[in-house]
Amino acid sequence: MSAFLSRFMRPLVATGLALVLSLGVASAATVTYSTTLPGMATPNLIANGTLGAAAVLDENVTGSILNQRASPWAAANSTLDPLAATSVYSAIRSTTADLASAYFDFDTVMRGLSFVWGTPGPLNRAELFLGGVSQLVLTGAVPQGQTGALSVFTEVTGVTFDRLVFTAGKAALEYANLTVAPVPLPAGLALLAGALLGLGLLRRRGRQAA
Missing domain, CATH: 2.60.120 (Jelly Rolls)
Structure with a gap:
């Protein structure tokens, strides 16, 4: 579970950073x-x-x-x-x-x-x-x-x-x-931040379960 979330979050975080840097x-x-x-x-x-x-x-x-x-x-x-x-x-x-x-x-x-x-x-x-x-x-x-x-x-x-x-x-x-x-x-950035936070919590729970 933890490995799956880690592989899933890396590209999402990279995409989020690219979005932040490209604003404007x-x-x-x-x-x-x-x-x-x-x-x-x-x-x-x-x-x-x-x-x-x-x-x-x-x-x-x-x-x-x-x-x-x-x-x-x-x-x-x-x-x-x-x-x-x-x-x-x-x-x-x-x-x-x-x-x-x-x-x-x-x-x-x-x-x-x-x-x-x-x-x-x-x-x-x-x-x-x-x-x-x-x-x-x-x-x-x-x-x-x-x-x-x-x-x-x-x-x-x-x-x-x-x-x-x-x-x-x-x-x-x-x-x-x-x-x-x-x-x-932008509102979209706030939603992205919320999604990343949620995935981070899931990843922590996966580690604790393991």
């Missing part, structure tokens, strides 16, 4: 850029750390500092805070010509991402990883080419990730209203 991967990523910015500034997620010896991370700050960082809310398309004096944002920058990054690690797999990208440039990028493997790279040159020298509300859906990395080149990468959305737990 089949759909292609969708990225949209809009020059219509949110009407309210909200505090950003706090980064787990920085990469680069000369990296400087300014989190949930206000105002602009010449040659260091510029508030996304100071852009010509912002009606929220034209003076850039009170609305919060964050910025990753380098004190040298080297690259500087801020990274965010998540305990659960995420599927959605949105943020205000402050006047994106060609040397700035946002990259999403899943299990250490790059899933999507957003280069600042793309929204810059589409919108010009404006802050851009960026939305990403249809890609799973557990790490986000913002990287700044020569200039700072400023971001605001950073939010992420977790992968929803």
Whole structure:
């Protein structure tokens, strides 16, 4: 009985793991850029750390500092805070010509991402990883080419990730209203988990009977 259950459970467990790992991967990523910015500034997620010896991370700050960082809310398309004096944002920058990054690690797999990208440039990028493997790279040159020298509300859906990395080149990468959305737990997965638990109990009983 125990051997039979063991042979039966192995492929079922493998199938279950494959299902979990494939959730959300089949759909292609969708990225949209809009020059219509949110009407309210909200505090950003706090980064787990920085990469680069000369990296400087300014989190949930206000105002602009010449040659260091510029508030996304100071852009010509912002009606929220034209003076850039009170609305919060964050910025990753380098004190040298080297690259500087801020990274965010998540305990659960995420599927959605949105943020205000402050006047994106060609040397700035946002990259999403899943299990250490790059899933999507957003280069600042793309929204810059589409919108010009404006802050851009960026939305990403249809890609799973557990790490986000913002990287700044020569200039700072400023971001605001950073939010992420977790992968929803489908009802089928809960049923699968229940079935695996039931088979595990049967296997234990078979061992005890033996």
